[in-house]
Amino acid sequence: MTEEITQWSIIETRRRLAKKEINAIELVETYLKRINSLNPSLNAFITVCEELALKEARYYVDHPDKLVEKPLGGVPIAIKDCLCTEGIRTTCGSKILESFVPPYNATVVEKLLQAGAIIIGKTNMDEFAMGSSTEHSYFGPARNPWDTSRVPGGSSGGSAVAVAACLCPGAIGTDTGGSIRQPAAFCGIVGMKPTYGRVSRYGLIAFASSLDQAGPMARNVQDTALLLQVISGYDPKDTTSILKEVPPYCEEMKKPVRNLRLGIPKEYFAKGIDSSIEEAIRQALRVYENLGARIVDISLPHTEYGVAAYYIIAPAEASSNLARYDGVKYGFRAEIPSPDLIHMYLETRSRGFGSEVKRRIMLGTYALSSGYYDAYYHKASQVRNLIRKDFEEAFLTCDAIIAPVTPVAPFLIGEKLDDPLSMYLSDVYTLPASLAGIPGVSVPCGFSPEGLPIGMQILGNYFQEDLLLRLAYIFEQETGLSPKYPSI
Amino acid sequence: MKEGKISLEEVKHIAKLARLRLSENEEELMTHQLNNILLYMEKLNELDTSNIEPMHHAVEQVNVMRDDKLKPSLSSEKALSNAPQQNGVFFVVPKVL
Numbered sequence: 001m002t003e004e005i006t007q008w009s010i011i012e013t014r015r016r017l018a019k020k021e022i023n024a025i026e027l028v029e030t031y032l033k034r035i036n037s038l039n040p041s042l043n044a045f046i047t048v049c050e051e052l053a054l055k056e057a058r059y060y061v062d063h064p065d066k067l068v069e070k071p072l073g074g075v076p077i078a079i080k081d082c083l084c085t086e087g088i089r090t091t092c093g094s095k096i097l098e099s100f101v102p103p104y105n106a107t108v109v110e111k112l113l114q115a116g117a118i119i120i121g122k123t124n125m126d127e128f129a130m131g132s133s134t135e136h137s138y139f140g141p142a143r144n145p146w147d148t149s150r151v152p153g154g155s156s157g158g159s160a161v162a163v164a165a166c167l168c169p170g171a172i173g174t175d176t177g178g179s180i181r182q183p184a185a186f187c188g189i190v191g192m193k194p195t196y197g198r199v200s201r202y203g204l205i206a207f208a209s210s211l212d213q214a215g216p217m218a219r220n221v222q223d224t225a226l227l228l229q230v231i232s233g234y235d236p237k238d239t240t241s242i243l244k245e246v247p248p249y250c251e252e253m254k255k256p257v258r259n260l261r262l263g264i265p266k267e268y269f270a271k272g273i274d275s276s277i278e279e280a281i282r283q284a285l286r287v288y289e290n291l292g293a294r295i296v297d298i299s300l301p302h303t304e305y306g307v308a309a310y311y312i313i314a315p316a317e318a319s320s321n322l323a324r325y326d327g328v329k330y331g332f333r334a335e336i337p338s339p340d341l342i343h344m345y346l347e348t349r350s351r352g353f354g355s356e357v358k359r360r361i362m363l364g365t366y367a368l369s370s371g372y373y374d375a376y377y378h379k380a381s382q383v384r385n386l387i388r389k390d391f392e393e394a395f396l397t398c399d400a401i402i403a404p405v406t407p408v409a410p411f412l413i414g415e416k417l418d419d420p421l422s423m424y425l426s427d428v429y430t431l432p433a434s435l436a437g438i439p440g441v442s443v444p445c446g447f448s449p450e451g452l453p454i455g456m457q458i459l460g461n462y463f464q465e466d467l468l469l470r471l472a473y474i475f476e477q478e479t480g481l482s483p484k485y486p487s488i
Numbered sequence: 489m490k491e492g493k494i495s496l497e498e499v500k501h502i503a504k505l506a507r508l509r510l511s512e513n514e515e516e517l518m519t520h521q522l523n524n525i526l527l528y529m530e531k532l533n534e535l536d537t538s539n540i541e542p543m544h545h546a547v548e549q550v551n552v553m554r555d556d557k558l559k560p561s562l563s564s565e566k567a568l569s570n571a572p573q574q575n576g577v578f579f580v581v582p583k584v585l
Contacts, residue, residue: 437546
């Protein structure tokens with residue numbers, strides 16, 4: 001029975017709660033039990049909110065009318081540990097924030113709470129979201145539930161693992177260069193990066209401010225649409241959020257896809273792509289063709305420059321954002337004998353940050369430093385514009401783009417740790433959309449011969465999340481590919 | 489020692505700017521790794537970008553303003569609550585001079 005309950009989708013959980021087949025306390029206890037038994041091996045959560053979740057559940061047991069009225073009433077949701085939660089430790093996967101307890105909620109969190117969600121825990125992540133494997137967490141790597149010797153992807157690896165392993169029915173991740181889409185693909189779930197500005201960044205601990213965006217992760221498209229509906233919208237506290245109406249995603253999702261033009265970018269099927277991934281995407285295209293969509297060959301000629309541009313721009317922004325960790329206002333401060341201010345800064349930052357974060361701070365500081373700014377940061381920002389123009393051109397001839405999420409299957413833990421550049425290169429298919437700021441969704445589309453999940457990426461024009469959900473939903477309906485459950 | 493794009497001396501200088509103290513081993517590894525990464529970045533020079541505007545934001549917005557009105561904000565008690573050292577009114581730091 002326990003297994004069955006934790007396999008319910010968000011929609012299913014809501015239905016059962018409303019029909020009083022289970023109450024919120026029983027539900028939360030069932031999840032906590034599963035988390036307690038599986039988290040020691042999967043390491044999906046940095047913090048489990050046992051007490052608070054039960055307290056919230058008690059509220060919904062005592063106020064059944066509230067439970068019914070709120071779209072997520074009584075549903076346990078996991079939150080990536082870079083989103084501030086009032087009164088709940090928020091570490092960002094870093095030693096430097098190991099004991100940081102935010103005095104306020106991120107807007108995303110506030111919206112989820114208003115919608116009735118119960119925060120079940122804070123999920124593991126690469127330190128400051130810098131990584132593609134969740135191996136760069138101060139709290140140890142998270143593990144892929146389909147094969148625990150492999151990475152779950154990153155940086156939202158903890159959220160992906162929690163959802164895939166049924167430790168919660170849905171979660172929130174953040175995506176700066178693929179950090180929602182890639183772990184979703186590696187763990188066989190759905191994950192969406194919304195258009196930059198669709199979701200408020202207030203209370204999202206900044207990594208690269210012009211790229212960071214929070215988004216939903218779930219085991220099916222409908223749940224993804226529901227979570228997106230809840231967290232989207234303009235926020236006066238984030239001046240980069242956009243004042244634009246949020247469409248009713250759960251309804252939009254069900255519209256047909258006949259006559260839609262789907263672009264296939266040849267650059268995303270270049271050498272280096274795993275043959276089982278390419279085959280899975282090609283099969284998915286046949287599904288869409290059978291549904292009456294038209295397949296159009298397109299070109300995104302600057303795709304191959306995405307990695308270089310991103311790994312200048314994102315570290316540049318990070319080096320500036322992370323200057324705030326100085327051991328003064330919050331977080332870790334190194335104890336040093338006969339302290340003076342500069343030594344305190346140096347020791348705090350050197351002991352508080354992990355190796356990948358230091359590498360990116362160094363890279364970013366270099367790219368912004370006098371004499372190198374034009375050659376690196378300015379140049380990369382110009383190339384970013386070329387990448388945006390690629391998409392702009394492409395969307396003149398197609399409505400959405402279908403592509404792989406990653407060139408390779410989930411790699412082994414430790415495999416890419418000694419070679420940062422090879423880790424960066426694995427982000428080749430997710431970075432361009434991030435640089436352009438357009439939305440993208442990762443949808444399960446099959447398994448490799450080794451039984452590892454494969455994801456398909458659907459990219460759309462600015463604020464076309466509804467169209468992406470439509471394409472994802474009909475694919476899921478046609479193929480019945482999600483949800484599948486790892487045997488753990 | 490200039491192995492390629494960035495020398496050990498430059499790494500030391502950048503670390504100083506970034507307020508990071510690196511051990512000797514870290515400095516050497518960092519020099520090696522940054523060189524690999526920066527060599528890869530050379531790729532960008534294949535592109536002629538002379539007439540291309542740099543892009544800094546995904547969705548362009550100009551001068552987002554709000555009304556100049558007083559609103560409630562965090563109390564100093566809450567704002568100080570995460571400080572490693574504070575005296576109830578101020579953040580306390582080691583001697584500056």
